[in-house]
Amino acid sequence: MPEVELEYVDSDSEASGEEIFYDVESYVLHKAVFHNNITQLIDLLKQKVYDLSEKDPHGNTPLHISIMMGHKECTKLLLTHDAPVALKNNLGWNCLAESISFGDREVITMCLKKLKKQSRIRIEEKQPDLTNALAEIADFYVEIKWDFNSWIPLISRFLPSDTCKLYKRNSDVRIDSTLMDFHDMRWQRGDLSFIFHGSPKNAKVSANGRKKREMYVLDNKAKKYSHISAVETDKDIEEEVDILMSSDIVSANISTKPITFSRLQGGWVYKHDKSEEVGDFTTSVFGVNGMVLNSRKRREHLSKEDVMKNKAALESISKGSIQWLQQQEELPRGRGSLMPPPKPTMTWDEYLNSPLEGDQKGRHLGRPIQLKQDKKALKASIWMTEDFPVKVEILLSILEVMAPFKHFSKLKDFINMKIPPGFPVKVEVPVLPTIAATVTFQSYREAEHDSKMFEIPSNYFEDSAHFSNM
Template sequence: MALTAEEVAQRYPLHWMVWNNQHEELRSALETKNFTTQDLELKDPRGRTPLLLAVTLGYIDAANALLDAGADVNCEKDGWTAVQEATASGDPELLALVLSRRDYQRVLVHSISIPDLLDKLRLAPDFYVEMKWEFTSWVPLVSRMCPFDTYKVYKRGGNVRVDTTLVGFENNRWQRGDRTFIFRGQGRTASLIELDHEKGTSWTEHMEPICRASEWPPPTVDIIEQRLNTPIAINYLDTDKISFERNKSGIWGWRQDKTENVNGFECKVFSANNVELVSKTRSEHVPRAAGTGPASTAPLAELLAMAESPSFSETTPLTATPDEDPEEDSKSKSPPVTWQEYFSGAGPPPGAPARDVGRPRVETTKVQKFRATLWLCEDYPLELQEQIVPILDLMSSISSPHFAKLRDFIQMQLPAGFPVKIEIPLFHVLNARITFGNIFGTSSPVRHVDCIQEGERPACVLDDACFDIGRGYTDAATTTTHGDDDGLLHYAIRQSMLDPAAHQPDDQVDVWEALRGERPRNPSPPHELPSPPSPSGHGLLTHEECQLQRAIEASLRSVSLLPAAEGEPAAEREQDVDDELQAALAASVQEHSARQHQLLAEQRALDEALRLSLLDN
């Protein structure tokens, strides 16, 4: 049924002003009239909010007015968000505006949601549990590169601690580390502490009121250019048709419901059928020179959905033709969509191509079906919604995409029981297997965790030390660096060597003391080197450690980073390095070069295997 202009303006007042690009009237109406959040997020017959319509049409002033009024920048249609629609428009100014507000709203929600999550956890019983993550693939080379990790989760009151060694995925490589995240709740406020045990640094974020949106820093030019020159992609699990089926075991004729023991708990085994993985890619905004051929991002990055840009794109035009230039204005290619056609919600005439507002899309969609497997225990001593889901939300808030996938999966209507073990597809060739174990430290002892018995169910008591930062950590925000690690090493040794007090006859400075800028604690004879600091005291260096220190000092002097000893001629300085040490250094360089060549060869084979696995049959 066709609507009149008056009816459209009455039903969709904000949409109507956006459609006609009446941005001044729109801003005035938003400031003077009492529009509610429901009005701002009302969807038109095509499923767009006023903000998403403004972004799709490319009306930056109207979008700015709606954002200033508090419109949700995370609105979406068909899975595409406002940021992605702004990217597809190809307008850098519009993208900068929407991206800046998106980042602002994320931080704002982050500062509000984490205290709420910690409040929910405060009411739940305390616990300790380990989550083992295993990544598997049917592609052999991918399987070789897939890591595993065990997240150790401590929860007491409104405090949560998570230890991990798997930081993320970047530049074709899994990023390893040794990190601890500590969430502390204090009433309506909270703080997040990140400890890097390898670097000995700590970083603290306080969940406090942030600056106004107008004061939020805009994205850099490099970020905007990178987005505008890279296809956009979304990947999600479609669970609308999912069904759960109890697995069977035994010989035909004697089949029964399958059960398995997982970490000491008897579990029922279920299969989740009709799990669809949907992958969509759009590239209408990408210049032809940048859009042809594979992108620079590694294939595995797309598979894990840890990168904004896909590595691989086969573009299939939906509303455009192959001869159309994506740089041209969409209105010059086809008759514009009229407001009657748009707001009536009616489709095109029979035989006519689908038409929509905005730039004609160049979109590829791939759908793959998977089966997921669950091991459910009905008497597990943890509650999924009250204890585990808030932990998944916390970890998802600090950019852990695999935690977000797990949270989305287990928030479905699962069969009764706690999912002690879950095996779900991530993307294309990669699966994740998550297993809960060592609950309350019952399987193996854990420091600061004491298992107790409360009635018929086990429980635990956690010490305050679980949530302390500990000694020896420096504030990452105030740490002064001098270039990269090698530069810091050179600088520390050079400064320590130049210190007159470090050249007393009875004192020698070793590499470890130079890094700390300290003088040796115990004088040593000239022919002996002081040992590196150790908990047990200060003894003599081993032969290997002496050789290591001599190698470092000799290599630094060879590139004139360290001065010669006082009174030592320049010619004699080079003779200090004996032939054996030079041979060892040369062998080390050769070995490193050979290892790099091997890694490059393996990586090329991996990329080719992944490329072939993603091609349509």
């Protein structure tokens, strides 16, 4: 089963009921792709004046259209010119989701690789700002404790706890952990260290002359290491494509628009604002109100056999069993492409000015969507203190460093909401639709660290393949 990307969004897009007619000569890139006019598309791309992220009235980028209509050469051209994969259309789906629906394995693989590359670039672009923020504060040591739990009966019995040890020196960060990440319902364990080289003297110069900050993962038992961006191999990509092609296309988000914070009350008879001691700090405890998980699932690309297997997997998880994990490893790999859906019969003019009726927010051109939607209220709490010696902005900068690890990334998104004043010394945060974590910042102290802690030991050797199998 694929991991679900859980997003925190600050508003809900609303479809306008007003009827608007668009000039058919607008959206020239979209039009060229719609007509599969490769020669014209090449000429337009050479001009380098058209925005590949531009959305038409239905929220589709040129890449959305080329994928949904099965115009493979157009898709290859757009991806070669770095067309954005992560942008969503008015229906809430990105280009990777549409490629999975269409079912061409080669296109899915291209989109997945490009999406990962574009995500890495976005993180690298933020690095100078966050390293400057780290350099401005005193060096420190802090422990971050994770306790995972689930609302699904019995599943909590195989959810781990972990205490990450974080060391900060200048703009360098080291994180020691036994828990690497959560992927395909597996918790990746080990004696691991992650080293981020943010200081200028440790930064490498890239091909364009810019200083590039590096991040490494170390297996301290095996005495091996790898550059973090080199961990994923072609074999990993192919296995991920197999999973994507055999699973529901899932979109999950938590809208922050209706969320409010309220002080929790204590006492049986005389109610009072609840306060708790968390480590060395006295905290005010707040409940998070109005947090709702909106999940949508598409399965038009799945066979009846796929649907039955996925249903059995969910039932297995709900009973606290992980037997289906072994079954997944025995499945044949190299899943083939699907038969393409029928081509849309509408003209460009008809598509551009398609009326939007009812809840419809955009026109879909690909395989007819089979959609299931669900909403679930989520519980969350946050423990705030005014006495923590680090500002929340610095915490967000540190979490940016940890962005490659998805559970830290989701904690960052949660804290980015308009939380009460102070520092969130303890947080209960959803990390997956079925799993939440209680995160506690403890044992904070200013400390000087030996520079050797942030270096790769000389007796470690590089082995990217080793980490891809963890």
